[in-house]
Every structure is written in C-alpha cells, then in structure tokens.
Amino acid sequence: MKFSNVDLSDFDLKKRNSDKKNPKNSKKIPVVLGTAFLIAAILTAIFFLWSASFFKTQNVKPLSEEQNSSLNAFLDQTYSLKRSESLKPLPYPIVAADLEVDSGAAILVDAKNGCILFEKNADEVIPPASITKLFVMYIVFKEIENGNLSLDELVAPPENSWAINMPSDASLMFLGQGQIVTVRELLTGLAVASGNDAALALAYKISGSTKDFVARMNYEAKILGLTHTHFEEPSGYSERNVTTARELAEFCRIYINRYPESLRDYHSAKEILYPLGKNLPSWQKAKGDSTAIYQRNTNPLLGKMEGCDGLKTGFIYESGYNLALTAKRNGVRFLSVTMRGPGTGSKQGNFYRVKDGTTLMEWAFSSFADYIPENKIQKNYPVAVPGAKTKFVNLVPAWTNAVTVPHISSQTAAEDAENVTAEIQLPKCIYGGTKLGAVYGQIQYKLGNTVLETVPLVADRTAQKAGLWGQFWGKLVCLRIR
Numbered sequence: 001m002k003f004s005n006v007d008l009s010d011f012d013l014k015k016r017n018s019d020k021k022n023p024k025n026s027k028k029i030p031v032v033l034g035t036a037f038l039i040a041a042i043l044t045a046i047f048f049l050w051s052a053s054f055f056k057t058q059n060v061k062p063l064s065e066e067q068n069s070s071l072n073a074f075l076d077q078t079y080s081l082k083r084s085e086s087l088k089p090l091p092y093p094i095v096a097a098d099l100e101v102d103s104g105a106a107i108l109v110d111a112k113n114g115c116i117l118f119e120k121n122a123d124e125v126i127p128p129a130s131i132t133k134l135f136v137m138y139i140v141f142k143e144i145e146n147g148n149l150s151l152d153e154l155v156a157p158p159e160n161s162w163a164i165n166m167p168s169d170a171s172l173m174f175l176g177q178g179q180i181v182t183v184r185e186l187l188t189g190l191a192v193a194s195g196n197d198a199a200l201a202l203a204y205k206i207s208g209s210t211k212d213f214v215a216r217m218n219y220e221a222k223i224l225g226l227t228h229t230h231f232e233e234p235s236g237y238s239e240r241n242v243t244t245a246r247e248l249a250e251f252c253r254i255y256i257n258r259y260p261e262s263l264r265d266y267h268s269a270k271e272i273l274y275p276l277g278k279n280l281p282s283w284q285k286a287k288g289d290s291t292a293i294y295q296r297n298t299n300p301l302l303g304k305m306e307g308c309d310g311l312k313t314g315f316i317y318e319s320g321y322n323l324a325l326t327a328k329r330n331g332v333r334f335l336s337v338t339m340r341g342p343g344t345g346s347k348q349g350n351f352y353r354v355k356d357g358t359t360l361m362e363w364a365f366s367s368f369a370d371y372i373p374e375n376k377i378q379k380n381y382p383v384a385v386p387g388a389k390t391k392f393v394n395l396v397p398a399w400t401n402a403v404t405v406p407h408i409s410s411q412t413a414a415e416d417a418e419n420v421t422a423e424i425q426l427p428k429c430i431y432g433g434t435k436l437g438a439v440y441g442q443i444q445y446k447l448g449n450t451v452l453e454t455v456p457l458v459a460d461r462t463a464q465k466a467g468l469w470g471q472f473w474g475k476l477v478c479l480r481i482r
C-alpha cells in the first residue's frame with residue numbers, strides 16, 4: 001500500500017476545521033482529566049486519613065471478661081509448665097553445683113518462679129515428720145479465706161488433744177482441759193512449738209474428726225498435683241505420712257506465695273508463751289500467767305541467718321532431721337528442703353540442719369538474683385491488624401515469671417540482674433486477622449550476649465479476616481505502615 005500521493009496538509013486542515021466546528025470537544029479533555037485528578041486526590045486524602053487511624057494503637061479495645069477468661073485458659077493449657085505453680089528447670093543450661101550436703105535428700109528453688117537450682121535424691125519418698133503441720137496451716141488459711149473460720153475464733157481443745165493424752169515424746173504447745181484458745185494461738189503453737197496437740201485441735205475444729213481432716217489433707221494434696229504425698233494423721237508423728245523433697249518444696253512455695261502473712265505472723269515468731277492466764281479454765285484463773293511454758297522456735301536458723309523467716313522443722317526416727325527453710329534478701333527469696341538429715345540427738349541433728357541450710361542458701365544468694373519483668377516491660381503491645389474486622393489486637397507475653405539471673409560478670413548477682421535487657425521483637429502490623437494465642441513476636445531477656453529466656457508474644461484475641469474489599473484496602477495500609 002502506497003501513501004506517496006497523500007497530502008498530509010489536507011488532513012491537518014480538515015482536523016482544524018472539525019475542531020472549529022465542535023469547540024466543545026477540545027474542552028472536554030482537560031475537564032475529564034481534571035475531574036479524574038480531583039477524584040484521585042480526594043480518594044488518596046481519604047485513604048491517608050483513614051489509614052492514619054491504624055497508627056493510633058492507643059485506641060485498642062480492652063478485652064471483655066469472657067475474652068480475658070478465654071485467653072488465660074488458652075495460655076494455661078498451652079504453656080502449662082511455665083504458668084503453673086509446679087517446679088521447673090532453669091530456662092538456660094548451668095553446670096550442676098558441687099555442694100557438700102549431708103542430708104540424704106535435698107532441693108533448692110527460686111521461690112518467685114519455682115526454678116530448681118540444686119537437687120539431690122529429690123524424688124525419694126520420705127516421711128515429712130512435723131513439716132506435715134504446714135498442710136494443717138494451709139487448710140486453716142484456706143478456711144479463713146473462704147469465710148468459714150476467723151483468727152480470733154475460740155476453740156475448746158478436744159480431750160484427745162490435751163497434753164496429758166499425747167505420746168511422751170510428742171512436741172506440744174501444752175493444751176489442757178477446759179482451756180480456751182484462739183485459732184491464732186493454735187497457729188502460733190504449730191509454727192513455733194510444732195505442737196502435735198495444736199494440730200489435733202485444729203483438725204477437730206475444721207472437720208469434726210481426725211479422720212475427716214486427714215481426708216481433707218489428702219484431697220488438698222491431690223488437687224495440688226502432689227502424687228507422692230499421702231497423710232495418715234495431721235501432726236507428722238506417723239511414719240506412714242510420706243512425701244518427697246521435690247513435692248514438699250513445691251507445696252511450700254505454693255503455701256508461702258498464697259499466704260505470705262504466714263511468714264510474717266507465725267513462722268518468723270521466735271518464741272511462744274502458753275498457756276497464759278486468759279487461756280486457763282475457771283478453776284485455774286487465779287494462777288494467772290504463772291503456768292505459762294516458754295518455748296523457742298524449733299527452726300535453728302531463725303535469727304541467725306540473714307533474711308531467714310521460716311519455715312518448719314521435722315523429725316521422727318524414720319525420716320531423720322528434716323528442714324523446710326526460706327530466706328529473703330533484697331527482694332529475692334529462695335526455698336530449700338532437706339530430708340534424712342543425719343545426727344544422733346537434736347543437738348547433732350540441728351548442727352547438720354544449719355550446715356546444709358547455710359550451704360544451700362549462701363550459695364543461692366551468691367550465685368543468683370531475680371529480674372522481675374512486670375517491673376520493666378509493658379503488660380501488652382498493641383499492633384494494627386489491617387484487612388481484618390478488628391483494627392487492633394494486643395500482643396501479650398505468654399508468661400511473666402521472674403527470670404532467675406546467674407552471677408556471670410558483675411561484682412554481685414544483684415548487679416547482674418540490673419544489667420538484664422529485654423529485647424522486644426514486634427511486627428509493624430499483622431495483615432488479614434489474628435488467632436487467639438497465636439505467636440506474632442517475642443521477648444528475649446539477655447545478660448550481655450547470653451539469652452536467659454525467650455517468651456512468646458501472643459495475640460490476646462481473634463480478629464476475623466475482612467471481606468475482599470476490606471482486604472484490598474488493608475493490604476495498602478500494611479504497605480504504608482511497613
């Protein structure tokens with residue numbers, strides 16, 4: 001096809017003539033373009049204004065009570081060991097300590113988080129002896145908490161709890177016929193004098209009989225998950241009461257964490273004077289306080305070890321010399337249990353209790369300290385969720401236990417704990433929805449380059465995916481945020 005004979009000037013002339021005939025055509029193009037530009041500008045402005053709301057993470061809605069319950073139930077199930085009151089290993093490896101402990105069985109734990117620092121034959125089944133009385137005190141505090149009992153409630157000691165009816169070698173607070181004693185005084189009798197008579201009096205007060213109270217003790221042990229712990233009577237006199245150092249330490253940690261007032265008001269008391277004139281029956285009132293018997297706390301480290309404020313001794317021939325011991329210094333608390341302690345006679349038995357308890361506690365305080373995340377980090381971290389029906393979710397730590405910090409580089413373990421850093425790893429946004437409990441970030445607790453523990457950050461709620469149009473705009477928002 002040839003175009004050599006076509007005169008292009010004629011074509012241009014025709015076009016100009018056409019435009020002159022239809023002047024509106026030449027004006028439509030810039031109007032259309034201008035309108036399109038204006039619409040685009042408005043849509044862009046609307047998008048930027050709308051998407052800016054995704055940066056206002058402070059607007060995240062708080063969880064409802066039902067949502068909060070669902071979150072905690074999920075976390076308790078998924079991270080059961082970390083979130084439970086069970087004892088657990090340290091979250092980082094350490095070389096096992098070579099400590100000279102004479103007791104046949106022993107365990108040492110961080111009372112804040114239950115991390116095990118040292119153990120020796122911790123699963124051997126041994127009678128707890130008078131440490132059994134801690135279970136009695138636990139039940140008493142539980143009854144008070146539930147409103148079934150009060151500290152100042154009066155108790156009339158039953159006949160089988162009178163001192164004259166107890167075995168000759170039993171530990172006693174010296175209850176007697178016709179005496180009137182309060183629950184508070186009986187607790188002191190348990191904690192300080194290790195009174196078998198006080199244990200029986202409280203058993204009758206709470207359950208009406210020793211048999212029913214022992215059933216209650218075994219029930220409480222079962223719901224706490226103490227599978228090797230069993231009781232035949234409440235005072236610890238029987239060798240058929242059994243437990244292990246591990247389970248006893250786990251229970252003691254639960255007990256002092258739930259009822260810390262027990263340490264302040266009872267286990268740290270250095271002495272007991274009983275019966276006073278107010279406790280005597282009417283026919284002995286004239287004697288006043290003259291019949292009171294003075295007894296010192298059976299814990300040989302109370303008042304001698306810095307920070308020691310409990311917990312309980314125990315001895316029968318079948319168990320040897322047992323000691324549940326706790327001490328607190330500079331906000332850090334450790335707990336040890338030693339069982340089958342050697343010794344002939346209480347003097348020698350206490351010598352080894354003191355020796356082993358001191359060895360374990362002094363090593364613990366010189367080797368470890370606690371870093372408390374709740375004092376250092378946020379409770380939750382809000383994150384935008386573009387492309388979902390919910391704008392924001394919170395990412396929360398799967399657990400917030402104290403971190404046991406080893407003494408690595410500083411002058412003291414406490415200084416090492418001060419030098420711990422928390423590295424927070426968060427997404428800038430989460431596109432297209434979230435699932436309750438799903439992991440979207442993490443917190444690493446580090447001492448220098450050493451990672452002490454890594455805690456997942458999980459979504460505190462489910463955010464359903466939006467429709468296609470919402471997903472489209474959500475994708476654009478995510479691109480902007482990132």
